Amino acid sequence: MxxxxxxxxxxxxxxxxxxxxxxxxxxxxxxxxxxxxxxxxxxxxxxxxxxxxxxxxxxxxxxxxxxxxxxxxxxxxxxxxxxxxxxxxxxxxxxxxxxxxxxxxxxxxxxxxxxxxxxxxxxxxxxxxxxxxxxxxxxxxxxxxxxxxxxxxxxKATDWVIANVLIQDKILNNSDDPIADARLHAMLLYRTPQSINQRFKRKQNNVFEVENWLTNHGSKLKNRFRLSSYKLMNHLLKTNDITxxxxxxxxxxxxxxxxxxxxxxxxxxxxxxxxxxxxxxxxxxxxxxxxxxxxxxxxxxxxxxxxxxxxxxxxxxxxxxxxxxxxxxx
Missing domain, CATH: 3.40.50.1820 (Alpha/Beta hydrolase fold, catalytic domain)
Structure with a gap:
């Protein structure tokens, strides 16, 4: 608690x-x-x-x-x-x-x-x-x-980080389901193709298991995180530069x-x-x-x-x- x-x-x-x-x-x-x-x-x-x-x-x-x-x-x-x-x-x-x-x-x-x-x-x-x-x-x-x-x-925030922060910000401000959709994109930055391919091996039951996994991550975050919080935390990532x-x-x-x-x-x-x-x-x-x-x-x-x-x-x-x-x- x-x-x-x-x-x-x-x-x-x-x-x-x-x-x-x-x-x-x-x-x-x-x-x-x-x-x-x-x-x-x-x-x-x-x-x-x-x-x-x-x-x-x-x-x-x-x-x-x-x-x-x-x-x-x-x-x-x-x-x-x-x-x-x-x-x-x-x-x-x-x-x-x-x-x-x-x-x-x-x-x-x-x-x-x-x-x-x-x-x-x-x-x-x-x-x-x-x-x-x-x-x-x-x-x-x-x-x-x-x-x-x-x-x-x-x-510091590299150009790669700044670019992905922009994509996240666009999703968070334009999607009909912003938290869930932004999380789907983010998860693919946080993992690797090798990790995902090894885990799911193209398995499916009506839908591909990797799709279920991503959808569940989006739903879980939406249930515990606020949109304004996501926008702020994402934005902070591009402001990092100790110089x-x-x-x-x-x-x-x-x-x-x-x-x-x-x-x-x-x-x-x-x-x-x-x-x-x-x-x-x-x-x-x-x-x-x-x-x-x-x-x-x-x-x-x-x-x-x-x-x-x-x-x-x-x-x-x-x-x-x-x-x-x-x-x-x-």
Whole structure:
């Protein structure tokens, strides 16, 4: 059962110059009380939310008691991106979704942390959209994070990502069944032809099984997600760029003191591994504490939600408390 807490933010200045009079920031905490243990911030992906572990937790395989991110040892926090609708308060949805950027979301998350008297983070981790927010958080406060773990993501939106965001936006604004139809397109970005062909093998019972699978994904998302939320989360994906109004990537990244663990998926057709390998090679020239891990999977982008054993292998040394120096929040 979700146990949402709320932080009230007032007169928040958006990147585009507008002022948002009020933003409610909902979140959940897991494990140790705030202020008593190192803090791990988990950023959710496009259709995700703050329930990362426990009942209906979407990352139960990695987070919990005696798991890779052990809630016996850490305070784990997850914010809901404002407007994702998880609080079920209709008035908190955001209709002017193009006013917001990932830079705004990262600042909102930092404001939430400062409200909780958290000035440093042991780790910021997130997949896909959540990982992009993690990159921006590190760019905004380069000395306040010990471990930065962006998974299946990038520090910038490539032309390929921007193009697909446009297609999603067109579907969401023009389809008679926008959430379901947009989800059908998105699922083909999140998986691979090999994964789908291997799973369904052209089987059919009146209709092809792959068609049923896609239709069910669309229906399930429509039942739990709001249209305005989908529009906002999709739009955020194209606003990711830690060099915007800053200097070049190497200069910006050189200020980030965190250990950077880049995790990509070899078959990711959305945030492609080649981009992450290039990022790693550029970072190696200026940082010693940068590491690259690659999930090997047939499943594409969604492998970060499927290949838990590989992910746990990469993450376990980071979260092994025997290797963790004593850490106290400022």
């Amino acid at each position: 979700k146990n949402l807490k709320k932080i009230d933010l007032f007169n928040f200045n958006l990147e585009i110059g507008k002022v948002r009079p009020y933003i409610p920031l909902y979140f959940e905490t897991f494990g140790q009380p705030v202020g008593s243990a190192p803090v791990v911030l988990v950023n959710h992906a496009l259709t995700g939310n703050s329930t990362i572990t426990g009942e209906n937790g979407w990352w139960n395989d990695l987070i919990g008691e005696n798991k890779t991110i052990n809630t016996n040892d850490f305070t784990v926090i997850a914010f809901n991106i404002p407007g994702n609708g998880y609080d079920n308060v209709f008035g908190n949805l955001i209709s002017d979704y193009k006013d917001f950027t990932i830079l705004d979301v990262a600042r909102i998350f930092w404001e939430g942390l400062f409200h909780l008297n958290i000035d440093e983070l042991f780790t910021v981790i997130g997949g896909s959209l959540g990982g992009a927010i993690a990159w921006e958080m590190a760019a905004q406060h380069p000395t306040k994070i010990k471990n930065l773990i962006p998974i299946a993501t990038d520090w 915007k109004n800053r200097k070049d990537f190497v200069t910006v990244a050189s200020q980030i003191q965190a250990n950077i663990h880049i995790v990509s998926v070899d078959t990711d057709y959305f945030f492609i591994a080649e981009e992450n390998r290039e990022t790693y090679q550029n970072l190696k020239k200026i940082k010693e504490n940068v590491f690259y891990h690659e999930i090997q999977s047939i499943h594409g982008h969604d492998a970060f939600l499927i290949e838990f054993n590989q992910l746990a292998t990469f993450l376990s040394p980071i979260f092994n408390t025997q290797n963790t120096h004593k850490y106290v929040n400022a």
